[in-house]
Amino acid sequence: MNQSANGKKRRSPRSKAGKILLNLVVTLVVGLVYFYVSLPALNPQSGDFYSFIGLLCITYVISALITSGFSSGLDQAAMPKEHFKEYFRFIKQQCLPIGVLFLALIAVALVGQVISMPIFRAGAYRDLLTVETGDFAKEITQISFDEIPTLDKDSANYLGDRQMGTLSDMVSQFDYSNESTQINYQGRPVRVAPIAYADLIKWFTNRTQGLPAYVVVDMVTQEAKVVRLSEGMKYSFSEPLNRNVMRHLRFSYPTYMFDTPRFEIDEEGTPYWIAPRIIKTIGLFGGTDTKGAVLMNAITGECQYYEEVPSWVDNVCNPNLIMEQYNYHGTLVNGFINSIFGQRDVTVVTQGYNYIALNDDVYMYTGVTSINSDQSNLGFLLSNQRTKETKFYKAPGATEEAAKASAQGVVQDLGYTATFPLLLNIADEPTYFIPLKDAANLVKSYAMVNVARYDIVATGSSVTACEQQYIQLLAQKGVTSEEELPQTQVSGVIAEIRSAVLDGNTYYFLRLEGDETFYTVSAAQNPTAVILNVGDTVTIQHEIREGASDILSGSSVTLDRRGDGAAVPVVPSAVPALPQPSETPAVEESIPPAA
Template identity: 60%
Template sequence: MPFSFDFGGFDPSAFGGFSGGDASQPQRPKRERKPRKAIGNAFTRTLINLGVTLLFGLGYFYFELPALNFHAEEFYVFVFLLCAVYCVCAVLTSGFQGEGVKGYFGFVKKQCTIPFLVLVALIAAIIIGGLTSWVVIRAGSYSKLLSIKDGDFASEVEEISYNQIPMLDEDSAARLGSRKLGELADMVSQFEILPSYTQINYQGRPVRVTSLAYGDLVKWFTNRSAGLPAYLIIDMVTQEAEVVRLDEGMKYTTAEHFGRYLPRHLRFHYPTYMFADPVFEINEEGEPYWVCPRMVKTIGLFGGTDIQGAVLVNAVTGESQYYEEVPNWVDHVYDANLIMEQYDYYGMYHNGFINSIFGQRDVTHTTEGYNYIAIGDDVYMYTGVTSVTSDQSNIGFILSNQRTKETHFYSVAGATEASAQASAMSQVQQMRYVATFPLLLNIADQPTYFMSLKGEDGLVKMYAMVNVQQYNIVETGSTVAECEANYRRALADSGLISDGDAEAVPSDQEEISGAIAEIRTAVLDGNSYYFLRLEGQDTFYAVNAAENPLAVILNAGDQVTIAYTAGEGGGILSGTSVARAGETPVTFTPEEAPADAPAETGQPAEDAASSNQPT
């Protein structure tokens, strides 16, 4: 039985409400949606679509700087975005015509046929390119990226003089640079230092160089017309920082903006080149340049990253030129991480991909860390090589030329760099010094880890040498010469070298004779030092009394012969030994002090020679 609601004569159905029974309800007629009107004719719409896409592309290219190269991954992102922008514009300008999902899809497909085909082609290229670059099926090609020659350490790695041994790491160099800039009142308020320090061989000496940068955007705006006025050189041997002022400022750097921003300057001149990170260098005349390595992919579309020449950009004028073979003064073309990556490919896959997982016969990789050393006119990257199944010993190491990528492997089994650092720090654990990542040197035909020991202030306090094959042989010294002398004696005591080799004078040791004109003393790191100045000279020679007890009884006017380390520069040179005239300079340990040396009295060294010291 049908029923209805009676609300005192009120009929809800009259107001569109519900009611019982089968009474029919009035329905509002549906409004037919009118299709949006298209803009102009087909030719006009195409021009608008292309114009908007072009404007977007120019803006994206200006700010993101993608390489127009099929080997560059960012190129595909760029093209995808262009196609997407064109499709959106085409749909908007054509008025969203179509009924239902199928109708809209057909409409969009009709408007975006060409961009759709481009996207399909790019996706296919990415898939095929990725497969042809896959290390699983191209392991042999990856293992051949780095050509490696076996070498003999003792015959090929010569002993180098002290003025070629870098004694600072990048962190210490950065601290010295910041302190130096802080001394220049006209610069410190406007500029800061780029954090990347490039180690190069400059005029026969290892140095680190970096450019200044603008303090902020406002300071860039007020100083950009003159450019950056200077760059910094940190001498890795003398530990001296120098600010080199330029006659004309650098206007093309990584700290610039707009057209003078270095990556943008490169992209506009070389739109198809892919570049590795640019590095700051100076030529032998001190002119600042940016070395911009050209990166190429050699395996498939995206694999086998390598370097093929470099573009050199004058930091002052912006003039650039591409060199397939870079000039000899350039030191840093191949990044250390790239070389280590290529060696790891060789170490993992030279016996095949399956062997790298199962069996692992002769599978090796580089250790964590690297360092640089100057050999001849070039800078070489050093890193150790260890087995994938070993964690405490190296099987050898590689030296790789940073300019040419010429790489030699030296089979020298021994301690890892981390073990050597721990051994060195244990020798001075009461000082709480921290060891830098070691270099590998040839000392008396013995492969030797050399490292600096830094204090809590980040500055170098001492030096250490650790034998690679017997890392329990560890010696330290306040100077490199003292450290080497101690190390040679330890090698002789262990029977690794002869007594004659232990007493050998390093190639950069020189001697000078004369009458003492002035003596001064100081206590440095708990050791008494005597500073001797000979008549007719302005240079002082620092002699450690613990190593040279004869220094305690010397007086002004005495004729002496001093052996010292050449090439250090500055007003104070490190004297390694001292003797009276006519005697041979000999370095003594406290236990070997001569019989005529004064006995320990507890009297401060400053008082022992106070009658000879000017105030």
């Protein structure tokens, strides 16, 4: 029996095969733990892949050092020098393939970075985004007020979170997740967000049933709803284990690279996670682009990859990625050298973006400016969030920040804060539409700023009132003639009166003789509407008419009660856009529109 110098029994050295097997087992365990936690894509175009393989190499070498007795070799009294040399020779032979693999990974990564640099592939980077030129007046039509989002993301999240506080059976178990996504749902611009487990204990006690609801915030009426599900959502970001969205995606598609999944609902209200697939198109690591998406049912976890995603999906392309691709397009238009020296015709996007609903799709909007100027825009981009179809519209004028400053200047005594503007077509004029918020993140007023002349600023406590003041300013400033302005006022004799209670408010629907359109006025904001009769002569201020319209929102009504043609005015207050009937199922409770 072999004994050491101090009399203790010495363990016989393991065989070479046994040590290799042990090292492999240790490396495998570390690799599995790392993969489960970090979820790297097993794809050579992903930087995480090289970090993962590098970690495995280092783990194997450290394990080999330990199993070969390297730690004992530090005690020179217990181990002769010849034994140390023997172990070192053994480690060198055993780890040589691992060292070669590690160096090869470094070489591939370095070469991949070099061949992906824009300096060598300027043309490829420039062509990542195809940008067509559009005609603003012809292609961007006047949209109805019930399609204009009046909330930004922060305001929508505030309303959604406040709605959770009204639900006594949920508030102690679940929180509002703040992972809201803007979509078109049943023809309405809304933000949808899942709820989340309040903490780890709440997850453990509720995970069997899953998350029982999601929140819908109407971006027009500012109404928040908690929609209860007949079967809870089992897959979400608040799941810590296998049902976590990213972990379930990685196990289902180990080689795919994903952008951050977004929460959406289909037209039937079924919740999904939309995970855009990321690919590299230039060299090894360059030319980041989106190619389809994986749709994950948030209730069942069923996943399906679509290269051409269904039309109800609104968010596939990341706005930041589109802005990055346009910056390549705009800066490399005349080559890489020109992008640094000379910079002829070089353009970039402005800082910030917003969304607008057009043709049942969600479009990202951002301005375009010269790289040498931050005071004015050359035009703006509209990019379809599903197809990435992108158009540039020439509209020289103020930047979004300048427009925000103009709007805030008009209401500075009220302390309102301007949100990032939307770009609308008002009377064939590119116009910034800017909701104004108070300190509580609630929208209290609205502003319209002309893009070409940002000294033309109109404000109003309702969208209709703001628009009417804006188009009057356009005529006063000589931008358009009276004949060119859209009609926002109508006079005549009342032929028909109807009424309805919507969201707790009484609305009167007035139709004039010879006109098939009904004009809505709120009794709360226009008390005179209560005493109107068929045969009365009235003048109604209303939203812009675009073609034939069955119903138009009115902001004020004046009544001729003396029969001599002189109208008795009724001073209006703010009139919200007419609420639209919702088909959202199983609503728990709602918040009335903010003033």
